[in-house]
Structure formats: structure tokens, C-alpha cells
Amino acid sequence: MIDASTTMRQLRPITLACLTLLLEAGLMHSAQAQAQSQSQSQGPAQAQTPGSSADASAIAATQGLSPVLVTGTRAKDRTLADSQVPVDVLSRDEVLRAAGPDGTLAAALQALLPSFNFPRQSNSGGADHVRAAQLRGLSPDQVLVLVNGKRRHTSALVNLESKTGKGTNPVDFNTIPLSAVQRIEVVRDGAGAQYGSDAIAGVVNIILDDRRSGTEISTEAGLFHTDFAPTGRTLNDGQTQSASVTHGLAVGDKGFLRAGLEGLHRNATNRSGLDQLPDWEDRTPDNLATMGQRNYAAGEPATRQWQAFFNGALDLSAEHQLYAFGTWQERRSVGAAYFRYPDSSATLKSIYPNGYRPETTGHNRDLQLAAGLRGAWGEWDYDASLNQGRNDFDYGVQRSLNVSLGPASPTQFHLGDFSSRLTSANLDLTRPVALPGLSRPATLAVGLDARQERFATGAGDVASYAVGSFDGPAGAQAGPGLQAGDATRLSRRVVGAYADLSAHLTRDWEAEAALRHDHYSDFGNATTAKLSSRWALTPAFALRGALSSNFRAPSLAQRGFSFTVTDRGDGGELSQVKTVPADSDLGRYLGAQPLKAERSRNASLGLSWQPAKAWSTTLDAYTIRVKNRITLSQRISRDTLADELASQFGVVGVQGVNFFTNALDTRTRGADLVTQWSGAALTGEMKLSWAASFNKTTVQTHGDANVGLEEINTLTTATPRQRHIFTAQWQRGDWALQARATRHGSTTRVFDFGDGFVPTQTYSAVWQLDLEAQWQATRSLTLSLGALNATDRYPSRSTADIAYYGNFPYDVLSPIGFNGAYYYARAKLSF
Template sequence: MRRPAAAPLALSISLVLALPASPLRAQDTAPSSDPVQLDNVIVTGTRARDRTVLESTSPIDLLAGEDIRKASANGELGSALQALLPSFNFPRQSNSGGADHIRAAQLRGLSPDQVLVLVNGKRRHITSLVNTDSKIGKGTTPVDFNAIPVSAIKRIEVLRDGAGAQYGSDAVAGVINIILDDASEGGSWEVSYGAHHTDVAPIGQTLTDGQTTFVSGQVGTAVGDGGFVRGGLEYRNREATNRAGFDQIPFFEEQTPANLALAGQRNYALGDGASKDINTWFNSEIPLGDSALLYAFGTFHQTESQGDNYFRYPDSVATWTEVYPDGYRPVSIGENQDLAAVAGVRGQWGDWDYDASLNHGRNAFTYRLRNSLNASLGPGSPTRFKTGDYEFQQTLANLDLSRVWDAHTFAAGLELRHENYQTGAGDPAAYAAGPYTDRPTGSQAGGGLTPQDTADLSRDVASVYASLSSQFGEKLSTDVAARYEHYDDFGNELTGKLAARYQFAPAFALRASASNNFRAPSLSQIGYEATSTGYDASGRLLQGRLLSVNNPIAQALGAQPLQPEKSVNLSLGFTSRIGEHFDLSLDVFRIDIDDRVALTESITGDALTSFIDDNFGVAGVQSANFFINAADTRTEGAELVGNWRQALGAGELLLTGTYSYAETEIKRVAATPAELLAIDPDYVLFGLEESNTLTDAAPRTRAMFSANWNSDRWSLLGRLTRHGSATRVFDFGGGFVPTQTYGAEWQLDAEVEYRVSDSWSIALGGNNLTDEYPDLSNQDISYFGNLPYDVLSPIGSNGAYYYGRVRYAF
């Protein structure tokens, strides 16, 4: 929906800059100051050592560190990737539980746990917090992109193809390989400050909020003959935003004078929560004689973030007016600590190159609540709680060997991986059932993990692989790979990939690939359990349980042991490079995935409550769900990238156009088990809401046009993006299925940077300069006017963002 009151200054700036924007370097990794370089050597997707992007057998995007830095005006890597990659989706969440603290990303519209993330070619660990209340990424423990420092990045290579045989499980949608800065001298520091300034239509006000300060610094030094050590530090402080509307008071709440007195107020919050982040990193190589070197790199991230939750009215069973006479809105607090460290030796042994490494990653998350209450404990209840601890650790040992002869590169390797997932109980008061049996038990907005909910699971994975990259004359190149993996909990699996490129004319080539992939359910999907006290999508206050498939209650409801996801990827592409000015790639793909792991629908109702109480002696469970192999899906799509480079005036101009399309359809849905139908024949195991999560909740299309003009002193950047439509489906029971499709939205970003000297530069810019918002939610979805915008649209609901930046390089 176009905002009629867009800031005139922002529009003027955008017109002066003539729609320039930060470019997507989908076919180019040259720095912004040198956009005429056509192609660069890649290290992702092939073992050959001289392949470039346009010569690759599979589609690869390359993003230069300079472009990533400029696209991350708020210091978030995930936001920069969404700005630069047409197939990357990184929506902002609100009132979405853990997803308010760790946002999940999608590639090609698939689940966040179906993309593999590497740093310097080494597997990155996932997070420990399960997203159970979000729409995008529901039921997953994704990689936290914002835990990777923006200032550490030299470039990013994104392989948009199945790559399980090359890199191991999870590489269903593709691989994102983040290459760290390895400069042996120089450094920089940077300070930026920005804020949202926007017209909020639902309340008829102009707001300024979300003030964000971002500071980063890095430096490097040479070590020995050809070695280096480089490191840096980042700090980010973001204030909250709020786009909630005026409360109309839900009809199912008590229509008392105390509750009705709150009508017309902004009792809810919708937007980004406040957060403070610290990121540190290092990257190093130290020579060991003439033929080997020792390398090590790592990142450390620590953040404290806040999330929004539904308002509790003063005359409600969830409230004691002695504590909160005017009602209250619980605030979630996330304490997130993320560590990754890799060390290894790389060198030559005769005709062979070798790389031996150890890799450890750990994510620890503590979930807390403030401004909450355990109503069953009475007016003396605490108002602050720790609801649970979460931890995931991953340790790997790798040995990789490779050898080149003639036009062939052979590689083979061994990987041993150990994973451990643990959860810890929250404060006893967070889940206690107090003496007031007519009140809900557990802390509001998250009852927390009980001792019975805690998990401690481990697995060992061993794999061997072999690959062969070949060049047959000047026209034909191939990549062949096979991997054998053994999971101690899921047995053995063999995956393979065949990819080829044929240059049928000097400026034109065809490429194609076929692969099969394997993804075992994550340890959290196998063993995670939680008890919750909160509101469901329709606004009903429920006490619920997320059960593991090993729980007897879940098994009595029809839960079965989870099976791995298996997929087949097919792609066909066309590439062209004409002269020094123009290049183009078009790739179409199909991804078939069987037995996708997802959460069931929320099973609710008196029949469920009675069944669990009667058979297991657990009273008061009003809602239950668990993980299942929910469906078989097919995702089909196309991705187009084109670049034009041209000298213009005293500088160089780069124009980039991109388009991505990905549509997922469900081929088979898991049947509702007889055990569940025997409790209530109207129960559905996997229905409308969760099917919508897999198919239509993420935009199918995205298009971008960007321009980048650089001279010795000036850099003009701009980007015009079209985010496609997305659809929300709720099933409130009784045939009431509110549905809304949120239309496509256009977003304009722009920046002007002036280099005052060889060392100093200043920049002014803005994102979403025309202050666009998603369509307003209809009255069935906006929750009585409180949540006027949905979280599905990638454009978000924060409005225009303006920023300034000062940079010093030495």
C-alpha cells in the first residue's frame, strides 16, 4: 500500500540520485570503486581452482564486502543479504516468541534449516532456540546471520543449488559461504546513526523511533612471510519501534468498565524490540615453512534483546489488579551468546593439497520475561521470570585432500561431526501451579520449561566424499560429487550430484545440474518440549504443550518417529557475456522434497483436555502440538540476473537487474492418525494454517533494479525493489478461516557518499524512502485494531529509515 504522506525531503533526495542504489553483485565481486571487472574466481560449488561465476556449472551470486557494508545501514548482515539477494527472505517478526530475538532466513522460499551456511568454507552452527510462534521458519532452529559481523566480510558466495553431496546435509536450497577479510595491513573504523521517521496511518501520527547506533572497527597486520592476523569489534544499539493501532477491546474479554476504559489506547506493541549487540572476530594465517600454514578464525556475538507480547486486560483471569491495576503487556528478554572457532593446517604434500581442521560452534540462549505474572500464585506472584535455557554445540574434524592434473581436479575428504542439544528448566515460579486453581498456571507469555520438558540429546555423524571437476577443451566443464554419510540415529545415506556447462558459442553457454539431498531432523525437532501460557492466533488464552515425538502423550495422539527429509534438485540455466559491458544468467529449477518436517496444527478443545487428564493425569492442557513428517512438496522457480557496466562522466556506472520466482505446492499431506480422530473426528493433524506456512506465507516473486556510479570522490547508490505478495491463512474453527493476500510493495533505497580525502568519507542515505507499508490487515486479522500490519511482507512495518555514516580507513 502506497503511503500518501511520504516525506517530501526523502522523495527529493531519491529524484536527485536518479534511482541509484546499492548493487547486487550477482555476477561480479569487484569493489564498488571498480565495477568494470567482469568475473571473479569462486571457491564455492566446485573444486576447480580457476572457475568464475559465469563459468560455474551451478548458479552462484557473489557479493563484495563493500556492497554488504553499504547495504547494512543498521549493522545487520541478514538485512544486507535481503537487500542484495533476490532469492533471500529475512522478514521482521513481532509478537512471535523466540523469533522476535533470532530471525530466520529463507533461500528460494524453503525452510531456514534447508540452507547450509559456511564461514571460510567451514560449516557454521545453528542456533539453540526453536521458533515455535513465528510464521516464517516455524519449527526451525536457523543459523543466526546477525551473529556474524558485517565488518569481517570480504565477500559472500551464494550457491543456489542442491549441494548435499559436496558439503553435507542441510544444503537443500543452497549454500551461503561467507569469506572473512584477509588483508594483511590497514584497517578502518565506522560510525553510523539512523532512525525511522514515518507516517503511521492506523493512528494518524508521524513517529520517529528505532534510533540505531552502529560502531565498528578493524585492523590487520602482516605475520612472517605471507601471513596475517586481522580482527575487529562491532557494537550496535537499537531502540524499539511500535506500529500498533488503537485497541477496540476483543469481544471475548470481560466487557467491564476497567477493560472498556482502555478502548482507543495503544495497549499493544508491533515492531522491532530494543536490542544491544556486541560482535568480535578474527582471521589469521601463519606460515609453517615453505609448504604449509596454520590458520585460525572465529566470531563471538552477545546480545540482549526484547520482544513484544499480547496485552493482558485488568479484568482478566490472567491479571491481579493488586499488581497491575491497568493491565499489563509482558516483555520477553533474550540473552543470546554465540561462539565459533576454527583452527587448521593447510599445505602441500607432494602433488596433493591438504587441509586438516577442527571446528567448534556454540549457541546459548536464556529466555526471560518481565512485566509478567503467574496468576495461579496470586497477587504475590513474581513479575520477572527465567523461562528456560537453551544450548546447541557442534564440533567437527575435517580432512580434505585435492590434486590437479591436466584439466581435472580430484578432491576427497572425511568429516566427523558431534552435535549436542540441551535445554534447562526455568524458574519454578515460571511453571508452578499455585493455589488459585481458577487462574492459568505459569508465567504469562511463556510458561517456561519444566523439569519434565528438559532435553539432552547428542548425535554423531561421519561422512566421506569425493568429487571431480573437469574441463574438456574450451567448451565443456563438469562437476561430479558423491557423499556417504552415517548418522548414529538415522543410519546411512548416499547422495550425489552431477553438473555440467557447455559453451555452445563464444558468448553463450548452457548449464544444468541434478542432485539428491538428505536432511536429518534437527536434535531440537526430535527432543524439544515446552509448556506455554499465552494467547493463540485467535486471541484465546490457552495453556499448551509442545510435545516431543518420544512423549507418551504425543504418541497417544498419533505421533510417529521422525524420518529424514529427502530431496531431488534439478536445474537448467543459460549464461551470456557480451563484450566488456553486459552479462546475463537465467536459471530455472525444481526441488522435490519428501517427508518435510514441520509442526502439526495446534490441537485444542475440551476433548483434548479430557483425554490427557483421563489417560495421563495431566490436567489443564488446552492445546498440544508436535513435529511430524508433514508433507511432500515441489518448489519450482526461475532466477534472472543481468549486469551492464559503462564508463560515465568521470566515473563508472554499474546497472543490475534481478528477478526471482519460487512457488511451492504440496503434493501429499500426512493423514490425520486414527488415534487423534478417535478423540474428536473434527481434529486435523496438518491443515490450512501450516500448509500456508509452507506454500504462500513467503512472497513468490522479488525483483530489483539497482545502479551504482563511482568516481574518485563520489559514490551514488540506489536500489528499487519489488517485494511480491504473500498470503496469511488462519483457521479459528467452525469454518471461520480468515484469509488475506498482502499485495506487492515497492521499496526505494538510496545513498550518497563523499570521500573527503583518501582516508575519510561521509555518507547520507535512506531505506524505504517513500515510506511504504504492507496492506492494512482486514478486521478479521488485525486483532481488533491492535495489530494493523502483518509480519509476512519483507518490506516490514517500520516505514522509512534515514541514516548518516562516517568512515575512516587507513
């Protein structure tokens, strides 16, 4: 288990660094501090390319300008005010204040963006350790993530037991340090013609901190304090401590180096109910003694992590600049699995006389390094870069056993290794082009992209999947491990080229067109295109819209992954389900077909309105049609399946099988609304905003009989169709107050336990209130107190058929989570 004493020893280096920097700060003269402040205000505004971008929100606030965008367009003068597609720009301060108990980037994005969904998982195997996020209700792997404009690698772990993102291995947002963020640009529109695969729902570009001077030290502590109705107890848990330090240096006239280090420790939470003992367990005295107890653990995993980043640039001459950046994380986490009862077939009383609850363990290691050269070459501006990313995940289980090995069974197992690699090289060229009939030059951009992707899995301990001579289930409980025969190693090469032309056709009308072609070594070619435009009808009112084609190549994991997990099978009873590659002998035996790429057609139409300088509104409607959508098949099970698998394929102890399939065509329709106002109020400065997302996904065709109700539910109704975020910020002098009210829409959970037993429940919409007060104690020190979910709200209680005999009173689907109110205090020192 992760304990606080271990973490405090781990945090000691950061503490010492903070104390050293505090002492240095005390020796600074006020004049030096003022000079540094001036340097900070001058440094960021000098460049607008990814990797050295200014904080757009800060520039807009101080200079009255609209932020210059670097995502979703190749034009260099595109601002937020004249964007042709919907874009969100989140400042550093907004992200840091919204991170919450996770202290993670994805949690901050969900708090700030109504179209972004990041539900919590529990008792979900690998998903307890790597959570998936969604944009516009689409799959987690249908959003492209960039860091400083460069493609981010995906997580190595494939989530097979989760609800959200089941069967995907998308980018793990939480491997990017919060303290590294300068701003985030989120393009809510298809961008495959500009960036290639995965950008069906949109693009999230995390732009790293490039301040050329100054030091920031931040520390935060918090915990959950909640009245938990299912047990009638007041709970205090999930204690979280974090600390970070970042420092910037000026290098030459325009160069810089910014670097930082973070540490975080979070205790587990537990929101399980009182056990009622499942029907299939024998009513023996020892089993009956477990009734009314909290035998399960539903909540946050215990987590300990370290993160670091750097971002820098060096001027080689007046026209050429070398740049580099990188992020690193190491994270260890402990999740929960289902309880095994004292007299069940999954227990050896000589080892666990009172039953036991296995704990899954995850060791996540993540690294991205990129370097490049940018500048001017004649009439062309160029950016040439090399990008390397990797993610490694070691999966294990403790407090477990392999019953078939008898009393000699280990109680801790290594279940498997997972690794993902991305190596890419890019060349981007832009230049102005004079076109006949245009009053100003157009912008032409062309580029080449070559990359290699690799995915590999390694076997677990032999004892984790061995079949012993004792009666009882084989393999580690809450496992079993990945067998040597299931280990895989896959790779592919991708080459892409694009052209992009942006022009002002008249004074009030601008348009952009892009065309891209990609070749994949493993499945063929993909050509995508995009056309977007904006027409200013008046200085205050404009129409905008876009048409695009996009695609997502099947991930290497979806093509070759094979693993066995423990899941709720027929009647809700735990059973072993094996996922196999679609083109494997076993997959073909059960009717699987080779995977094809997903392809989408996106269309959007919107308006922007700014009736006054202090008030602006945007409204964008969209439709996204996805063909050949990839999902996991339903569990294929029958009375003879276990014998068939054992006799024909040598697979023992498996009661169900599934595989990836191009099963469905879907259509997602929706709209995004953002309106905001700022001005003087209540003797201070006030900012008010309302952001809302509406979307609905329906299945257009259902061409595969192997797709079940649970998978269709995952794609259509398991995500909120509406979310509203109302924010009020007030500042006067040294004080700042913020209130954020979020309405999370309803979600629906469907289980299919066979024989027509399909428990279904719709969870009602729920309101969440977040509050924060901030005090600028000194010029350098800022103190904050806050509460997330201050009114201690929970989702609807699950019905008896879904609550798993009282043990899981709340489901994981609602974005409000199931932990209750979280209170925190934060201190930040800047100098």
C-alpha cells in the same frame, strides 16, 4: 528495559579505541599511507582457499578477471564466469552498505539477493529475538551456512510462535559480525553431495576479512521517521547507534592477523493500532477504558549487542600454513507480548490495576572457533581442520505474573535455557589427475568429515510453571516456563566421506560429479550425488545445468524438544499450546510417528550470455522436490483434551498440543535472473543491474491428517513468489550515488481458529526505494547519508479478522516490514 545511557557506557571502550587510532592516523606520513595501500592491494591476491581468499569482486574490477569461487566446487580454477550453477558473489562494501537499521548480515543479504527472504517478527515469542531467513522460499533450515568454508552451528532457540521458520532452529546469520565480512558466496543450488545435510536450497559461505594491513573505523546512527496512518501520527523511534573497529597485521611473508570489535544499540519501535477490545473480554468500565489506546507493541525489539572476530594465518614453511578464525557475539533483546486487560482472568489488580503487557527477554551468546593446517603434501593439496561452535540462549519474561500464585507472584521469570553445540573435524584432499583423452588434467577431491552435535534445554524458574492455590491461569503470562520434566539432552555423531571429480571434457565443455555418504548415529545412512556441467556454445553464450540428490537430517531439537507457549487458539483467543517430541508417550498417544530425514531431488538448467564486455545476463530455472518434509502439526485440541492431559500425563492448563511430523511432499519450481551493465554515463561511471527471483511451492502429497491449513500456508504462500531488485550506482570523482528499487511480491496469511473460522488475506506486492549518497571527504574519510524505504511504504492493511481488534494493522509477512522509512548517516575512516 535497554536504555541509551547504559549503551553509551558500553560503547565507551570502542570510542576510546577509535580516538586513539585517529591520533595515530594523524601522525602518519603520506608515504607510509601509500606503502600500506600497496600492501593491501598485494596481500589479498596471494591465496584462494577458504579463510584466506581475496575479494573476488575487487580482483575482477581491478584486473578484469572473473572472481575465483571457493564454494560449491572443489576445482581451483572455477570462476564466476564459468560456474556450472548459479552463484552470487557479494563484496564487503555491498554488504556493509545494505545492512540497514538492523546492522545485521541477514538484512544485507535480503536487500541484495531477491531469492533471500528475512521477514520481521513481532509478538512472536522467541522469534522476536532470533529471526529466521529463507533461500528460494524453502525452510530456513534447508540452507547450509559456512564460515570460511566450515560448517556453522545452528541457533539453540526453536521458533514456535513465528510464521516464517516455525518449528526450526536454523543458523542465526546475525551472530556473524558485519565488519568481519570480506565477501559472501551464495550457491543457489543443492549441494548435499559436497557438504552433507541441510544444503537443499543452497549454500551461503561467509568469507572473513583477511587484509594484511590497515585499520578501519566505522560509526553509524539512524532512526525511523514515518507517518503512521492507523493512528494518524508521525513517529520517530528505533534510534540506532553502532560502531566498529578492525585492524590488520602482516605476519611473515604471507601470513596475517585481522581482528575487529563491534557494538550496537537499537531502541524498540511500535506500530500497533488503537485497541478495540477483543470480544471475549468483559465489557467492564476498566476494560472499556483501554479502548482507543495503544496497549500493544508491534515492532522491532530493543537490542544491545557486542561482537568480535579474528582471522589469521601463519606460514610454517613454504608449503604448509597454519590458520585459525573465530567469531563471538553477546546480544540482549526485549520483545513484546500480548496485552492483558485489567479485568481479565490473566490479571491481578493488586499488581497491575490497569492491565499490563509482558515483555519477553533474550540473552544470546554465540561462539565459533576453528583452526587448521593446509598446504601441499606431494601431489596432494590438503586442508585439515577442527571446528567448534556453540550457541546459548536464555529466555525470560518481565512485567508478567503467575495468577495462580496470587499477590505473592513474581513479575519477572526465567523461562528456560537452550544450548546447541557442534564439534567437527575435516580432512579435504585435492590433486590434478591426468585422464585419457583430456587435454588438461582433471581435479580429484576426496574428504572425510566427522562431527558431534548436541542440544540441551534446562528448566525455568519453578514459579514460571507452578500451579498455585489461587483461581486463574497457572504459569507465567507470555510463558510459561520450561518444566523440569521437559528438559532434554540429546547428542549424535555423524561421519561422512565424499569424492568429487571435475574435468574439461573438451575445450568448450566441462563437467563435475560428486558422491557422498553420511552415517548418523540416530537415524541411519544417507547417500547423495550431484552432476553438473557447462557447455560454451560461443565465447559469449553458454548453457549450464545440474542434477542432485540432497537431504536434511531432523535436527536434534525437532527430535526431542518440548515446550509450552501462549498462542492464538480457537476463535483467536489466547491459549497455551504444548509442543511435544514425536516419540514421546504423549506424542504417540496423539498419533505422532518417529521422524525421518527429508530428501530432495534438484534439477536446474540455465544460460549465461555476455554479448559485450560491459553487459552480462544469467537465467536459471530449477525444480526442487522434497519428500518427507518436516513441519509442525496443527494444534490438536478438543473439549476433553485438557482433562485427558491432566489425568493421564500430569500436564495442567494446556488447551492444545502439536508435534513435529514428516507430513508433506512438496515441489518448488522457479527461476533466477541476473543482468548487469557498467560503463560511462552522465560524465561518470555507471553500473546498472536487475536481479529477480520467481518461485512457487506446491504440496504434492498430504499424508498426515494432523497437518493444518496454517502449516501448509507457511510452506507455500507465506513467502513472496516474486522479488525484483533494480540497482543503479553512479560515481564521479569523490562522489558516489546509489538507488535501489525493490518490488516485494505478494504474500498470503492464513489463520485457522477452528469451527470453520479461517481468516485469509493476500497482501499486495509493494515497492521499496533505498537511496544513498557517499562522499570521499579525504583520502581516509568517507561520509554517507541514506534512506531505506525512502518513500515510507507499508504493506497492505490487515483485515479486521487478522488485525486482532485493530492492534496489529500490518502483518509480519511482507519483506518490506512494518516500520516505515529509516534514515541514517555513516562515517568510515580507513588508514
